[in-house]
Amino acid sequence: MKRSKLKIFLWSLAALLLIFVGATVGYAAYLTDKAREVAKESHDTLERGGKSDMRTEAVQPEFDNTSILFLGVDDSNTRSNGNPSGHTSRSDALVLATFNDEEKSVKLLSIPRDSYVYIPEVGYRDKITHAHAFGGTDATVKTVENFLDVPVDYYVRLNFNSFIEVINALGGVKFNVPFDLTEQNSEDTEGAIHLGEGFQTVTGEEALALVRSRQYDSDLARGERQMKMIEAIIDKASQVGSITNYSKVIESIGNNLKTNLTFSEMTAYKDYVLQQNGLDFEEMQLNGQGTYIDGVWYYKVNQTSLLNVQNSLQAHLGINHSSNNNSFAGDNQEDSYDSLQ
Numbered sequence: 001m002k003r004s005k006l007k008i009f010l011w012s013l014a015a016l017l018l019i020f021v022g023a024t025v026g027y028a029a030y031l032t033d034k035a036r037e038v039a040k041e042s043h044d045t046l047e048r049g050g051k052s053d054m055r056t057e058a059v060q061p062e063f064d065n066t067s068i069l070f071l072g073v074d075d076s077n078t079r080s081n082g083n084p085s086g087h088t089s090r091s092d093a094l095v096l097a098t099f100n101d102e103e104k105s106v107k108l109l110s111i112p113r114d115s116y117v118y119i120p121e122v123g124y125r126d127k128i129t130h131a132h133a134f135g136g137t138d139a140t141v142k143t144v145e146n147f148l149d150v151p152v153d154y155y156v157r158l159n160f161n162s163f164i165e166v167i168n169a170l171g172g173v174k175f176n177v178p179f180d181l182t183e184q185n186s187e188d189t190e191g192a193i194h195l196g197e198g199f200q201t202v203t204g205e206e207a208l209a210l211v212r213s214r215q216y217d218s219d220l221a222r223g224e225r226q227m228k229m230i231e232a233i234i235d236k237a238s239q240v241g242s243i244t245n246y247s248k249v250i251e252s253i254g255n256n257l258k259t260n261l262t263f264s265e266m267t268a269y270k271d272y273v274l275q276q277n278g279l280d281f282e283e284m285q286l287n288g289q290g291t292y293i294d295g296v297w298y299y300k301v302n303q304t305s306l307l308n309v310q311n312s313l314q315a316h317l318g319i320n321h322s323s324n325n326n327s328f329a330g331d332n333q334e335d336s337y338d339s340l341q
Contacts, residue, residue: 162256164204
């Protein structure tokens with residue numbers, strides 16, 4: 001696992017910046033009011049209500065260890081097909097963040113989108129990316145809780161439009177492109193994006209192509225690329241010159257973000273951000289390998305890796321759960337999966 005120090009935190013980009021503005025620039029009244037209004041418009045509760053079914057009582061970010069699931073949803077204007085809810089869309093990126101209040105530390109787990117997991121919404125195993133198409137955010141949250149055996153207290157859901165608009169509002173970001181890349185854009189136009197290898201400023205569309213691309217390396221490398229993009233965006237947002245763009249950044253979030261976090265809950269995370277040495281931030285990965293099951297390609301999560309991640313997240317949250325059978329993703333898949341139906 002790779003450890004690094006970041007000034008700010010988390011995947012979900014636009015949502016992260018909203019939290020950043022609320023937590024660190026909240027002293028500027030006009031920005032605070034704008035961020036508060038966007039947070040109010042973006043607020044959307046889960047069907048379960050105010051707390052996870054795995055909690056005995058609701059958590060408070062200011063005092064408790066908490067978790068946030070960040071969903072990057074594949075519902076650009078082209079792919080949403082006019083469905084405003086986006087429930088038919090797949091989750092293109094899933095990152096679970098856990099927050100330890102005493103240590104003021106954060107763990108980030110990137111979940112490969114093709115992970116073969118049990119989806120409670122439909123009662124069988126499939127790619128975790130399909131959970132959102134089956135039942136929206138509620139189904140995804142339940143699936144992640146079942147898979148990782150930890151509560152998901154909050155979620156932040158954003159789509160491609162938000163990603164692009166936020167980066168453009170910042171004037172692009174610096175990124176070390178790891179390879180020559182030719183990709184489709186957010187409207188699925190093939191070959192619309194061309195990037196050469198090397199350090200350069202990328203636009204919103206180019207950044208999206210970088211974090212979405214799956215044809216040049218592995219799912220794990222893709223997750224690492226997404227994490228590096230987080231750092232690039234936060235580095236740009238942290239520059240003094242970017243403050244004048246915050247109003248545009250917040251406006252760009254508007255219609256593209258949904259979360260069950262209130263504005264006051266967002267700002268409660270300020271103590272994680274405002275540490276002298278920056279945020280204690282740890283990236284985690286689920287090891288595994290690709291495999292075909294009934295002719296369909298899946299990412300087969302290694303059982304030992306899964307158990308290690310579950311234990312680490314539970315310890316970080318200060319909870320103790322027995323392993324959930326339905327979360328099994330081990331080497332002996334066919335026999336084990338059949339026995340769990």
